[in-house]
Amino acid sequence: MGRGGRGFIDNLAALPWPVGLCVGSVGYLAVAHGIPLLFARNSAMPGAFRDLNPFLPLAWVFLGLCMIAAGMSFFRARNTRRLLDTRTGLDSMAALGWRDFERLVGEAFRRRGYAVEETGLGGADGGIDLVLRREGRRILVQCKQWRRERVPVNVVREMYGLLAHHRADEVRIAALVGFTPDAARFAAGKPIALIDGPALLAMIRQEQRTGGAAKGVQARGEPAISAKGPKDSSAPTCPRCDTAMVRRSNRRTGETFWGCPAFPMCRGTRIF
Incomplete structure (x- = not known):
């Protein structure tokens, strides 16, 4: 409703x-x-x-x-x-109803310092479920708790269309199972962050470990706990999905940079 x-x-x-x-x-x-x-x-x-x-x-x-x-x-x-x-893994997230899944995603962002509005516009089939605000930025979020299907490219296209319509700065889509390759390719280079189950679980586990303290930490853009790879206290957060980044190297040039652990679903990078 x-x-x-x-x-x-x-x-x-x-x-x-x-x-x-x-x-x-x-x-x-x-x-x-x-x-x-x-x-x-x-x-x-x-x-x-x-x-x-x-x-x-x-x-x-x-x-x-x-x-x-x-x-x-x-x-x-x-x-x-x-x-x-009380979330312990992907199975515990899959066991939730779709509305509780939206609240779970909203709470994860709320603890990271975002003001979260539950719009009620999405419903069980998707749409704009959450609106995030922080530091003057407005971000539209859709939550997909599909248990068997990956989110296709048409869903990402629809959310991208809403970006301009609502004059927002970015779109984020949280999907438990993940996204199709076409969806990931379409999102590349656009203000669209695709957050799959493992990346979302990493966010949740980080907030569980830090309690409420992560709210201030994330608001300042300070390091967080990495979802994959060894922990690095100097790691910044991904500019697109807020997950702690990992060190990566360009195979052709050998240049080191920070990459999102949710790649290729999220292609956020930072210069090392």
């Missing part, structure tokens, strides 16, 4: 739980005291609002709804944290 079909509680519950409490408190004061004060100033009988406040029940109802939304947000955030902390 799209965001436009959500109710007030659902929209408020999608925000951090302190926001719900703040909205409820401000709304209660406005309805219980602000509106009666406004009416009293413009009424010929100001004492009537002092003796009987007809807006007080409405204020309590509004506060109660906001508290319900805040409670939903709190427990949802706690369950999402547990969702990431």
Whole structure:
């Protein structure tokens, strides 16, 4: 269901739980005291609002709804944290429902310092599932939990078309099984990061090891734990998928550079 079909509680519950409490408190004061004060100033009988406040029940109802939304947000955030902390491998990710898989991907990016919006536009068949924001950049994310099929090139083309339509900076597609060779070739050289199961698992394991500390580390672009190959404390993160990079060498020139361990699904590189 799209965001436009959500109710007030659902929209408020999608925000951090302190926001719900703040909205409820401000709304209660406005309805219980602000509106009666406004009416009293413009009424010929100001004492009537002092003796009987007809807006007080409405204020309590509004506060109660906001508290319900805040409670939903709190427990949802706690369950999402547990969702990431309890993943042990690709099989445990495959066992999730598609919506939990989206939340898992969102939590992995959230711990890396991104502001994550769950759009609700994707649904079970894909589309824009998440919108990431950090340092002025806006990134569209699609999550594919297909268990038997690799993501074909037409799906990548569709997401690339949404890049310009939504004026975003980059597209990222997380797919449990991976991508076809045609999809990888199409994404090469474009602002498209293809994140397969092993690369996603590497992100999750890194966040499990670092707890919440990785959020600040990734925001500064400092080194992380590599998904493949020996650990290197000096390794930067991939500019496309945020996975810790590994040392590689150009076979023709012998030049050393940093490469993404998810190659060829992700072709991010950095100069050594």
